[in-house]
Structure formats: C-alpha cells, structure tokens
Amino acid sequence: GENVEQHPSTLSVQEGDSAVIKCTYSDSASNYFPWYKQELGKGPQLIIDIRSNVGEKKDQRIAVTLNKTAKHFSLHITETQPEDSAVYFCAANGGNEKLTFGTGTRLTIIP
C-alpha cells in the first residue's frame, strides 16, 4: 500500500516569512495529493490539493508543487500570519478512494 512521509514534524517561522513542508509517497499509482490544516479541537480542513496531471497549483498565499518522478510534493505558505499556526497534513490516495496521511507538521508562526 501507499506510504507517506512528511517533514519536518515541527516548524517555527517568523511572521511574514515563508514556510515549506515536504512529503514523499511510495505508490506511483497515486494521482491525488491534498493538504489539510487542523486547528486544535477541530477536524482537518482541506486547504489545497493537486492532481498528477499538473506540477504546481496556487491559491493566494498557498501553493503546492508535485514532482511525480521523484514522488514528492510540497506545501508552500508565503507571507505567513499568526492564523496560519496549526498542524498540517499531506496525503496521497494510492490510486484509489482511500487517503494515506503523513504524520503532520506543527507550524508555529512567531509574531
């Protein structure tokens, strides 16, 4: 089955700086790669996703890049704000309906 690794496990950045979180996956059949943000006491919320037919996708301050050859994808957050502080999870679908999640990155924005 699919295996997703996520790094780093914790990340602290100054407000206004950029944050990058990286994930690798193992199953070449994976074709859907979502990123979720989870705030304390809440369920994960989808913030951006990318499919295997594109290499990059942007939504305002958030972008995701995908390298299918290397089997890795990354989340980029620019101009970070205090409300970006949360735990972020990447996931891959292994070519089917189930998502395999990374272990999460706790992002802290330092004012």
Add this chain to the structure above:
Amino acid sequence: GAGVSQSPSNKVTEKGKDVELRCDPISGHTALYWYRQSLGQGLEFLIYFQGNSAPDKSGLPSDRFSAERTGGSVSTLTIQRTQQEDSAVYLCASSLAGLPTYEQYFGPGTRLTVT
C-alpha cells in the same frame, strides 16, 4: 449548510466496555470514511462506505471494530471490549463521491478515552 457532525464529542469508558460513535454526513454525500487519529499522529484509515457498495473494511485494526451505515446516511462505529490502545480521536469524513474527484469534509471528531 450543515457540515459533518459527530457525537459524542468526548467519551470516557472503562476497559472492556463497548462504545458506539455516531457520524452524520453532509446531506447527499454518498461516500463516508472513518479515520483514527492517535495523539501526535497522522490519520489512520479505518473503513469506507460508498453508496450501496460493500464497505471497504481493510483498515479496521481488529474484529472488535465494526461499522455500519444505515439508509446511506448516518454511520455508527462500534468498538467492542475496548482496550487502552483504542484511546484516540475518531474522525468521520464524507464526500459527494469517492476520491479522487471530490473533497473530503471532516467532522470535529470524537475523543475516546479508555481508562
């Protein structure tokens, strides 16, 4: 509109007791997923329902875990003879259809503590 709801939000039970966790998906969503999130860990897939098809139970960790979905809507996850290692947050998600077409919407979870 209403999102995915789960009840109870918190459940404390004694080791050996059975528990039932409930999920109300978004109306019209045909796909429903259960995940388990242990402290500081990612989400572990448990079971997947899609319409009237047989559920994908491949993620259930033992035969003490079962789930059903009645009328294609509400789902109940049952854990029999609970063990301390079952302590976790149990998350439910629904989508219009299975991946990779549609986004999964998550509920707030049920925090289960087995003492």
